Amino acid sequence: MSLRARVALGAGRAAGWASRVTGRGAGTQVSGRVMLAIAPDLLEQVGSGRRCAIVSATNGKTTTTRLLAEALRSAGIPVTSNHTGANMPAGLAAALGRDPEPRVAVLEVDERWVPRVVDPLAAELLVLGNLTRDQLDRFGEVRSIAVRWREVCGSHPNLAVVANASDPHVVWSVEPATDVTWVALGAPWRSDAATCPRCAALLDWSADTFACRACGFAQPDAPYRLDGEVLVTPEGRIDLDLALPGAWNRMNAALALTAAIAHFGIDAERAAAGIRDLEMVSGRFSTRRLADGRDARVLLAKNPAGWTEVLRWLAPTDTSVVLAVNAHLADGRDPSWLFDVPYELLRGKPVAASGERALDVAVRLDYGDVSHVVERDPLRAANGLPGEVVVVASYTQFTHLTRGSW
Amino acid sequence: MRIGLVYPDLLGTYGDRGNALVLVERCRRRGVEAEIVEVAAGEPLPDSLDVYLFGGGEDDAQVMAAAGMRASSAALDRARGGGAVVFAVCAGLQLLGTSYAAGDGDVLDGLGLVELETRAGEGRCIGEVVVEPDPSLRLRTLTGFENHGGRTRLGPGVGPLGRVTVGHGNGVPESDGATVDGVLADRLIGTYLHGPVLPRNPDLADLLLGWVLGTDALTPLGDTLVEELRAERLHEARLRGRRARRRDRRLTRG
Numbered sequence: 001m002s003l004r005a006r007v008a009l010g011a012g013r014a015a016g017w018a019s020r021v022t023g024r025g026a027g028t029q030v031s032g033r034v035m036l037a038i039a040p041d042l043l044e045q046v047g048s049g050r051r052c053a054i055v056s057a058t059n060g061k062t063t064t065t066r067l068l069a070e071a072l073r074s075a076g077i078p079v080t081s082n083h084t085g086a087n088m089p090a091g092l093a094a095a096l097g098r099d100p101e102p103r104v105a106v107l108e109v110d111e112r113w114v115p116r117v118v119d120p121l122a123a124e125l126l127v128l129g130n131l132t133r134d135q136l137d138r139f140g141e142v143r144s145i146a147v148r149w150r151e152v153c154g155s156h157p158n159l160a161v162v163a164n165a166s167d168p169h170v171v172w173s174v175e176p177a178t179d180v181t182w183v184a185l186g187a188p189w190r191s192d193a194a195t196c197p198r199c200a201a202l203l204d205w206s207a208d209t210f211a212c213r214a215c216g217f218a219q220p221d222a223p224y225r226l227d228g229e230v231l232v233t234p235e236g237r238i239d240l241d242l243a244l245p246g247a248w249n250r251m252n253a254a255l256a257l258t259a260a261i262a263h264f265g266i267d268a269e270r271a272a273a274g275i276r277d278l279e280m281v282s283g284r285f286s287t288r289r290l291a292d293g294r295d296a297r298v299l300l301a302k303n304p305a306g307w308t309e310v311l312r313w314l315a316p317t318d319t320s321v322v323l324a325v326n327a328h329l330a331d332g333r334d335p336s337w338l339f340d341v342p343y344e345l346l347r348g349k350p351v352a353a354s355g356e357r358a359l360d361v362a363v364r365l366d367y368g369d370v371s372h373v374v375e376r377d378p379l380r381a382a383n384g385l386p387g388e389v390v391v392v393a394s395y396t397q398f399t400h401l402t403r404g405s406w
Numbered sequence: 407m408r409i410g411l412v413y414p415d416l417l418g419t420y421g422d423r424g425n426a427l428v429l430v431e432r433c434r435r436r437g438v439e440a441e442i443v444e445v446a447a448g449e450p451l452p453d454s455l456d457v458y459l460f461g462g463g464e465d466d467a468q469v470m471a472a473a474g475m476r477a478s479s480a481a482l483d484r485a486r487g488g489g490a491v492v493f494a495v496c497a498g499l500q501l502l503g504t505s506y507a508a509g510d511g512d513v514l515d516g517l518g519l520v521e522l523e524t525r526a527g528e529g530r531c532i533g534e535v536v537v538e539p540d541p542s543l544r545l546r547t548l549t550g551f552e553n554h555g556g557r558t559r560l561g562p563g564v565g566p567l568g569r570v571t572v573g574h575g576n577g578v579p580e581s582d583g584a585t586v587d588g589v590l591a592d593r594l595i596g597t598y599l600h601g602p603v604l605p606r607n608p609d610l611a612d613l614l615l616g617w618v619l620g621t622d623a624l625t626p627l628g629d630t631l632v633e634e635l636r637a638e639r640l641h642e643a644r645l646r647g648r649r650a651r652r653r654d655r656r657l658t659r660g
Binding site for chain 2: 059141142143175190191192194195200201202333334335336337338339340359360362363366367368369374
């Protein structure tokens with residue numbers, strides 16, 4: 001490593017420490033920014049000499065990254081990862097810079113940044129989950145990200161890919177890649193995949209998989225497949241039996257395990273055992289103590305697909321629910337998506353509309369005939385609801401509520 | 407009352423289902439029977455609906471939707487002849503016109519219900535919007551959020567939904583220098599506002615319903631929550647508007 005790179009790492013760590021002790025933040029972003037300002041080629045330097053896997057998706061990338069890292073660790077492979085979810089170049093530089101040992105890197109990368117970090121990191125594996133609408137005011141529409149992923153896959157013949165066969169945008173992105181392992185995760189959210197990514201004709205979803213009658217684009221045969229609680233592999237069926245809740249986490253786990261088994265050659269049972277007992281990932285599913293001594297569970301939901309999965313999981317339970325929504329840049333500034341989400345699933349539960357955009361939430365609930373109270377402070381709202389409480393939070397509400405619990 | 411949600415799988419990117427939900431609920435709360443009729447992509451538009459809602463969508467989806475709608479334009483004409491209402495948002499607004507620019511730059515035919523054309527502009531128009539509606543509508547100020555790359559020019563004699571006081575709307579200055587949003591014609595409204603627009607602007611929702619049911623049917627509803635939301639959004643948008651104007655002035659001076 002060059003002297004400049006070593007100076008950059010030292011200065012970055014100091015800046016991160018200063019940010020933490022002054023209480024301004026977790027320090028990861030500022031630390032990485034300082035590092036990259038001093039040594040713009042730092043990613044190459046900290047990434048070189050180690051194997052590197054990149055995980056990306058609209059939903060589930062933080063959890064999938066953690067699960068893949070745990071699966072590798074269970075097989076005795078030491079792993080470096082950006083476990084706080086800082087997933088742009090500054091965060092990647094900070095994570096790798098903290099650990100100069102040439103351990104395997106398993107890195108969560110923001111969807112838009114994937115094309116810009118594959119080369120500097122000399123990545124050997126891309127793990128791609130799903131592409132759905134997310135913060136449209138900031139990132140543009142789904143198609144633009146698929147186009148960028150496709151360019152990466154087409155221009156890197158040595159890059160291995162593990163990808164979700166059930167998502168048309170992902171499949172189209174990965175089409176030009178030469179070394180692909182497909183895993184069929186199922187497609188609970190189809191609202192962004194009505195048309196064929198290849199020819200723009202209508203996609204036929206009638207067989208529960210997608211096919212285009214106009215050009216033949218179709219769901220590829222997948223050697224790995226999620227079947228309820230089980231990952232079907234070419235060698236047999238693996239019970240997931242996860243401590244993490246919800247159907248969406250089974251999808252994350254199936255994707256991570258496929259990468260661990262197919263690419264890293266880890267024994268399937270051992271990998272599954274390595275992730276089974278994990279209960280919390282970067283504050284997701286953590287709890288907050290309320291004023292009256294009860295604990296409220298905190299869940300993150302960033303976009304309509306994520307919200308819909310969380311609500312389906314909550315619907316059959318007895319919990320009270322706080323919906324805490326902001327509309328800052330990181331949440332998406334346009335809360336129109338509230339009307340894409342089936343909040344009607346919460347009818348009959350004690351519900352509070354909360355967060356800075358509590359009124360948008362309240363109007364949505366009102367038109368969905370979901371009775372509710374309005375309280376902008378989510379913890380006060382939780383305290384006012386009976387029994388077990390789950391707080392479902394948009395991104396900036398979530399980071400505020402879970403600060404310190406990562 | 408049959409509220410048609412046209413091609414929600416293609417034109418539903420920005421919570422557009424919310425507009426249908428609001429219309430149906432505001433009927434039901436007044437004892438008027440109402441239902442949402444979803445027209446799935448690939449199916450022809452029926453001529454039997456009272457309201458036709460066209461929403462926003464991505465480029466490819468917009469082209470698919472346009473093809474389906476143009477194939478059904480006779481049914482749509484029959485429905486409009488019988489008094490049906492058309493309400494179109496964003497990509498839907500663009501499709502009402504004579505032509506629009508597709509994602510790859512090709513200029514394609516719209517439905518031609520009104521004379522307006524849309525071309526790609528430099529940069530996207532994104533943010534809170536405030537519109538003072540055409541006085542003939544007797545509506546209060548409209549609040550919404552816009553996110554589009556198109557610039558829409560109205561043909562001679564074609565009127566907008568209103569004048570923009572914060573944001574971009576159609577994004578093309580009129581001859582008097584004013585910025586306007588959307589289009590207003592006989593029982594037809596198009597706008598760039600989502601949010602979605604009808605939950606935030608209940609009197610616009612009631613205007614559309616009144617065109618079908620007659621205004622006598624529109625007993626007032628308790629909209630306390632919505633009034634609070636409107637006050638909050640309008641206040642926020644005007645603050646942002648003032649900040650943006652100050653920034654522009656500084657830039658032109660310095």
